[in-house]
Each structure stands twice: as structure tokens, then as C-alpha cells.
Amino acid sequence: MNSPENASLFAHAGEHRQLRTATTQTCGEALVRLLEHYGVELVFGIPGVHTVELYRGLAASTLRHVTPRHEQGAGFMADGYARVTGKPGVCFIITGPGMTNIATAMAQAYADSIPMLVISSVNATHQLGNGAGRLHELPSQHGVFAGLTAFSHTLLNADELPQVLARAFAVFGSERPRPVHIEIPLDVIVAPVRGMTFGAPVLPAKPTGAPTALDEAAGLLAGARHPLLLVGGGAIEAATELRALAERLQAPVALTINAKGLLPRGHALSIGSTQSLPATRALVREADVVLAVGTELGETDYDVVFDGGFAIDGKLVRIDIDAQQAMRNFPPDVAIAADAKLALAALDARLAARPLPLREAGWGAPRVRAVRAAVNASYDGPMRSQAALLDTVLDTLPSAVIVGDSTRPVYAGNFAFEAAEPRSWFNSSTGYGTLGYGLPAAIGARLASDNRPVICLIGDGGLQFTLPELASAVEAGVPVIVLLWNNRGYAEIRKHMVERDIEPIGVDIYTPDFLALARGFGCCATTAETPSLLANELKQAATRRVPTLIEIDEQKWFDNVSGEPA
Structure with a gap:
């Protein structure tokens, strides 16, 4: 089909052939090398007329490409890969309909804090926002996806690619992980990138939490007679630290759906994931200090019966890598903006250095057994x-x-x-x-x-x-x-x-x-x-x-x- 859009693509390809030399590579080729540099192993995508230049360097790379039958499938595959590995799932997606197809998968990943990198094409820089009816054109593709991502970026200069990817991997490794969208205009995909170097990736350290907040939280937990832990998917890397702290405190632990498995099956302190059921809710209300770790305290984990019946009566300490999330739903008495693994280890070290009071008889494992029996009977x-x-x-x-x-x-x-x-x-x-x-x-x-x-x-x-x-x-x-x-x-x-x-x-x-x-x-x-x-x-x-x-x-x-x- 000899359309104006295809003519534009062929023109960009011609520019690429003229500019590419033994010492240069295109932005699309540089992208593949940078993904290898960050340890990416898989790319999910459906090649299209607007993304073929992203594939130029793929065959010679170590990356495996998997072709779904729909872009939504690409996003869900990337999501499943990310949940098992903890690494970002990566997608190559075509302009316009490809991006609107993957939107649902990006929204699911956003809601569940899953790292996903979506690389898309977009119309050429001189065509952006023109409303001229170009192939796959959206009024503002960037604007559509800004609300489904940690950030959505339009790459207007090929030489800025390393910096933008570094920002994306900083989100995945050091913040609350969520999708990132990078769109590359058709003329930028084929533009030359010169002088790109590949040193070891440098990423920010995860936050450890303010010492004063950790001290205050340790003081509350040390004095608690009925401590209890509510743990979410944000603590997925902290199984060892969670178990150590729970056992030190002899505190019942309720896990969200995305936190299942953080305590071994049948552990004496594990309530399970029954926060929406009456017996577990009653136990939570008995707690004099509740430590909530990496959890939104949202309705799909704590109120799936939608009756507004989940309540916390005791003091609330919240640990979350997202400082804003620590303020939502249930306001804390102590808020710790930190990585769950690091903060739990710091709390356990503080508690190990001070004497703990005797827990009230029947708390901890005996109370958990009673709750589990009541739940099972229901x-x-x-x-x-x-x-x-x-x-x-x-x-x-x-x-x-x-x-x-x-x-x-x-x-x-x-x-x-x-x-x-x-x-x-x-x-x-x-x-x-x-x-x-x-x-x-x-x-x-x-x-x-x-x-x-x-x-x-x-x-x-x-x-x-x-x-x-x-x-x-x-x-x-x-x-x-x-x-x-x-x-x-x-x-x-x-x-x-x-x-x-x-x-x-x-x-x-x-x-x-x-x-x-x-x-x-x-x-x-x-x-x-x-x-x-x-x-x-x-x-x-x-x-x-x-x-x-x-x-x-x-x-x-x-x-x-x-x-x-x-």
C-alpha cells in the first residue's frame, strides 16, 4: 500500500541508510543494547509498520522475543513474568491501537505495583499533535498513558535514551514499581546515536527509613501487649525479615493476596488472607499496635464484602516505599517511608536490643489458632x-x-x-x-x-x-x-x-x-x-x-x- 504514511516511513528508512556508519547505531539499535545492559532477557510484542526499526538490532542480541496474539496479551505476559522474577516485563508496542490495546494490562500492573516497561513508537516529531489523520495517530498518546504509569516520556532526542532508561530502572529498583512508558517518534527511532558507553548500571539505593521514625515504631512495638502485622505485596522480598520480626514479637500476621507465601504454610502466627471475615476483623481490633507493611490497606484485600467493616482501633505504624500511600485509607501514628526489607530488618535489630514485655496469655499462636478455626468453620x-x-x-x-x-x-x-x-x-x-x-x-x-x-x-x-x-x-x-x-x-x-x-x-x-x-x-x-x-x-x-x-x-x-x- 503506497500511502503517505508509508512514504514517510520509507523516507525515514532512507535517512537511516545514509546516516548509519560503522561507528554509529540507530536509536532503535541502541535501545536493544541498553536493555541487554540492564539484564533484560525477554521482550513481548507484535511487530508493526511503526515498530520495525525497534527490531533492527534484536536478532543479533541476547533478547528473546515472544509474539502474543493481542497487545493486551503482551502486557499481561510481561506482568506475569515480572511477578515471578521481580524484574520488569518489557514490551514493544505499536503506535495508537497497539497502545490502547495494552492499556488494560498497564492499568492492572499500575494497580498492583508491578514493574513494566512499555516502549512504543509514535508519529514523527513534526507530526505530533497536528490532528492530520496520520496512520495510528492519537491527539496525545503521551497524555493518554501518563495516568497509567510512573511516568510517560516522549523521546525527542536519541542521545537522551540512556538517561530516560536510567530513570525507568530507578523506578523499578528504588521506588514503588509501576509501569513506565517511553514513546519514540518515527524519525527519532532511526536517528544516529554516537558515543554511547556501557559502564555498570548505577541506580539509587532504596530508602532505609528515618532513624527517628524507626525508633518511635520500635518503642510502640516493644510496649505492645497485643501486636499484630498486616503485610502486603510491597514486602514480597522481605520473607526472612518478616518472619524474624513476627516471631520476636509473637505477633499474628495477616497477608494480602499478593503477599501469600511470605510465611510458610501452616506457620503458627499466620492468620492467612481473611481480613474481610468477621473473626479476623475482630482480632485486628483487639491489637493495641498494628504494623502495616507494604500494603495499601485497600478494599480488595480488607473489604471484599464491601461493608466498610474493617477497622483498626490500636496505634498504627505504616511502612511503605511510597510516602503518599502511607497516608491513604488509614492514617498512621508513625509513618516510615522505606523499603520493607530494610525497614523490617532495622526494626528487628532495635527490638533485639531491648527487653520485651510478656505477651498476654492466649495472644499470638493460640489466638491465631482460634481465629483460623472460626474462619474454617464458616x-x-x-x-x-x-x-x-x-x-x-x-x-x-x-x-x-x-x-x-x-x-x-x-x-x-x-x-x-x-x-x-x-x-x-x-x-x-x-x-x-x-x-x-x-x-x-x-x-x-x-x-x-x-x-x-x-x-x-x-x-x-x-x-x-x-x-x-x-x-x-x-x-x-x-x-x-x-x-x-x-x-x-x-x-x-x-x-x-x-x-x-x-x-x-x-x-x-x-x-x-x-x-x-x-x-x-x-x-x-x-x-x-x-x-x-x-x-x-x-x-x-x-x-x-x-x-x-x-x-x-x-x-x-x-x-x-x-x-x-x-
Whole structure:
């Protein structure tokens, strides 16, 4: 197609051929070298006419490229990769529709503080903001994404690329991690970069917390008779420090969904992730000092019943790398702007140097046991049968990473499931709460997990959002295991409609033959209706080199595992 837009691209390519010499490289080539320099291993993207120059140096690099079937899939794959590794997931995305396609994935990552680097093209510098109807043109692509990122930057000078990337990696390594967007105009992508050097990356140190605030917090905790810890995903690297402090204080610990695994399964001080349930809420209100670490104290972890019933009556100490977040939702008595790992270690050192009072009899582990017993007794038949599904997975594949979508077994697991280690249970039902996340995020997680099995736990409605990514998994050789919970529609929303006396509309959707579809994509596909059958299928799936879809009919599972009719 010989359009004005293509003519413009060919002109830029011609400029590139004239300018490129043995001693220079284009901005696109320099970008690839800089990503290698920062330890990037994977790039997710769909090449397009506006991004081909980003790919010029890719084939000769150490970076692996994975092609999703939709830019939203690229973002979710990058998210899953980042959650398992702690490293930023990187995407190459085309101008305009590519960027609006990835917006939902960026918003989910923003909500959950996930590092993601989105490199996009944008129209040439002399075309920006002209409104001339250019190919893929947005009035202000930068403006659209400024609200979904730590920062969105338009690179107007190729020589500034190293500085802008350094800013991005400073966010990922030293601040609250969130997506960063760098857009490069078409003429800048092909512009020469000269004299770029590659010394060791220099990044700011993480904040350690003000000594006076740490002293004040240690004083409150030292004098507490009923201390309690609320811990979020911001403490994901602090498992050792958290356990040491909790055991020193004999303090019950409640973990958010993204913090699961920070205490070992069955630890005597672990309440689990039941902050929205009455027994746990009562325990929190009994605490005279609450230490909240790396948690927003937001509703999707503390009030999923949406009744406003979560309360903190004692003194509140908050540790957060984001100083602003430490002031939101529940105002603290002491605020510590610091990295969770460093601050917890500093608090533990201070407490080790002073005598601690005797805890009131029945606090700590005995009180946790009572709360856990009350919580377990409150679970109904469907909840127990879905918990049995998750127990079967973990008993069969103890090292598995479980990546969830918004579906009933995930909601159950957010309460009842205890992860074996950090970064092995995460899903999209919290924060932004999107559908379709599970499959592409599981692909990204499996790419990051060496030989650890990765389970995608997803419903039939959610899977239809991103079903074509099965082809991406087959193409990339990613043997992800898809557990498909099939209740033939949006059952959770149907339930809410009925509870509110609304005639259900739009929730009983057409259900395709998922087994045939999966096989058509090149996957193995089967069913499982009991824990023993599921365990057998999981064992076989874990040995394959291609993805496996295991369909579980909700009603049959309930019938066989003592659940109630849906």
C-alpha cells in the first residue's frame, strides 16, 4: 500500500541508510543494547509498520522475543513474568491501537505495583499533535498513558535514551514499581546515536527509613501487649525479615493476596488472607499496635464484602516505599517511608536490643489458632470443594505457581489457599480486577519459571477474552497448564443480580467446545471431575512440552467433592 504514511516511513528508512556508519547505531539499535545492559532477557510484542526499526538490532542480541496474539496479551505476559522474577516485563508496542490495546494490562500492573516497561513508537516529531489523520495517530498518546504509569516520556532526542532508561530502572529498583512508558517518534527511532558507553548500571539505593521514625515504631512495638502485622505485596522480598520480626514479637500476621507465601504454610502466627471475615476483623481490633507493611490497606484485600467493616482501633505504624500511600485509607501514628526489607530488618535489630514485655496469655499462636478455626468453620460446601481443588494442585505439584483470573476458585483461594512461597500465587481479581488476565500472565510466568509448573486458573467467561494466546504458548514452547473452571457463563455476576432482585441478563453466555478449540491450537486437552482424576491429569501435564487444558465442570466437581448445587 503506497500511502503517505508509508512514504514517510520509507523516507525515514532512507535517512537511516545514509546516516548509519560503522561507528554509529540507530536509536532503535541502541535501545536493544541498553536493555541487554540492564539484564533484560525477554521482550513481548507484535511487530508493526511503526515498530520495525525497534527490531533492527534484536536478532543479533541476547533478547528473546515472544509474539502474543493481542497487545493486551503482551502486557499481561510481561506482568506475569515480572511477578515471578521481580524484574520488569518489557514490551514493544505499536503506535495508537497497539497502545490502547495494552492499556488494560498497564492499568492492572499500575494497580498492583508491578514493574513494566512499555516502549512504543509514535508519529514523527513534526507530526505530533497536528490532528492530520496520520496512520495510528492519537491527539496525545503521551497524555493518554501518563495516568497509567510512573511516568510517560516522549523521546525527542536519541542521545537522551540512556538517561530516560536510567530513570525507568530507578523506578523499578528504588521506588514503588509501576509501569513506565517511553514513546519514540518515527524519525527519532532511526536517528544516529554516537558515543554511547556501557559502564555498570548505577541506580539509587532504596530508602532505609528515618532513624527517628524507626525508633518511635520500635518503642510502640516493644510496649505492645497485643501486636499484630498486616503485610502486603510491597514486602514480597522481605520473607526472612518478616518472619524474624513476627516471631520476636509473637505477633499474628495477616497477608494480602499478593503477599501469600511470605510465611510458610501452616506457620503458627499466620492468620492467612481473611481480613474481610468477621473473626479476623475482630482480632485486628483487639491489637493495641498494628504494623502495616507494604500494603495499601485497600478494599480488595480488607473489604471484599464491601461493608466498610474493617477497622483498626490500636496505634498504627505504616511502612511503605511510597510516602503518599502511607497516608491513604488509614492514617498512621508513625509513618516510615522505606523499603520493607530494610525497614523490617532495622526494626528487628532495635527490638533485639531491648527487653520485651510478656505477651498476654492466649495472644499470638493460640489466638491465631482460634481465629483460623472460626474462619474454617464458616466456609460453606462450594468453598470447601473449591479449596479441595487447590489442595489437589499443591499436593500434586508442590512447586507450582498458580496464576488466576477472576473466577470462583480464585475467589475461594484468595481466602483459603496458603502458598508455599512468595511469588507463587497471584491473580487479577484484586486491584483493577480485569478478566482475561490468567492465560497470558501464566505464559509470562512460565517463561520466567525455569522448570517450575505454572497453572492458569481461569473461568470459561474469562478464557474467552484471551483464548487465542493458546497459540502464543504453543508457538513459544511454553507448557502452561490451564485449569478451566466451567460454569457456563458469568456465574458470580449472575449470583449478584439474583441477590439484588435483578432479572439476570447478559450472564448466561454461549459456551464453546473448549476441548476441541484447545486441540485445534495444538494443545493437549482433557477433563477431570474428581481430585484423583485431576491429580493424574496434572502429573501427565507436567511432563509435556505443550500446553494442557484440563476442563472442570463446576457442577460435576461439586457433586463429587461434597459441594452444593450452583
